[in-house]
Amino acid sequence: MAKRGNSIIKGIEVSEVISMLNKAYADEWLAYYQYFIEAKVIKGIMKDAAIAELNQHAADELRHANMVADRILQLGGTPLLNPKEWFTHTNCGYEEPKDFDVVSILEDSIKGEQCAISTYASIADIVKDKDIVTYDIVSQILADEVEHEEDLQSLSDDITDFIDSMKKHI
Numbered sequence: 001m002a003k004r005g006n007s008i009i010k011g012i013e014v015s016e017v018i019s020m021l022n023k024a025y026a027d028e029w030l031a032y033y034q035y036f037i038e039a040k041v042i043k044g045i046m047k048d049a050a051i052a053e054l055n056q057h058a059a060d061e062l063r064h065a066n067m068v069a070d071r072i073l074q075l076g077g078t079p080l081l082n083p084k085e086w087f088t089h090t091n092c093g094y095e096e097p098k099d100f101d102v103v104s105i106l107e108d109s110i111k112g113e114q115c116a117i118s119t120y121a122s123i124a125d126i127v128k129d130k131d132i133v134t135y136d137i138v139s140q141i142l143a144d145e146v147e148h149e150e151d152l153q154s155l156s157d158d159i160t161d162f163i164d165s166m167k168k169h170i
């Protein structure tokens with residue numbers, strides 16, 4: 001644990017920061033797996049474009065898990081050690097793919113990103129002016145999640161427009 005590093009945290013218990021980060025850590029692993037498996041099972045029109053996007057997001061979520069785990073350790077905490085705990089700690093849950101169609105898969109993922117945005121925005125609000133280092137890390141992740149939502153939404157819009165224009169020409 002970084003003693004001087006932790007001494008600059010003011011107005012919030014370090015244990016509270018660790019506990020919020022561990023919940024986000026659970027979210028990141030579940031998001032990683034969701035993208036990983038979605039990229040495998042997805043079916044339908046323009047699926048190659050979607051697979052490229054889903055794999056990129058999976059890599060980003062794993063990178064986020066890494067950033068969050070490192071910060072938990074720096075604070076003197078322990079990242080969740082058992083995957084069972086991902087389900088008891090998650091904020092955003094896990095959206096099991098039921099319909100493998102491109103549009104449904106993208107919809108599930110957009111919901112996940114919207115939850116991630118709310119989660120990181122609320123952590124940023126809580127640690128702002130109290131724990132600058134955590135604030136910086138969650139702000140970087142938040143910017144990625146906002147980009148993720150936008151990427152998925154614009155891909156989903158493109159696919160829906162394409163389907164609509166096909167219907168007009170039949």
Ligand SMILES: [Fe+2]
Pocket residue numbers: 028031060061064116141145
């Ligand atoms: Fe993430």
Ligand SMILES: [Fe+2]
Pocket residue numbers: 031057060061113116144145148
């Ligand atoms: Fe994301």
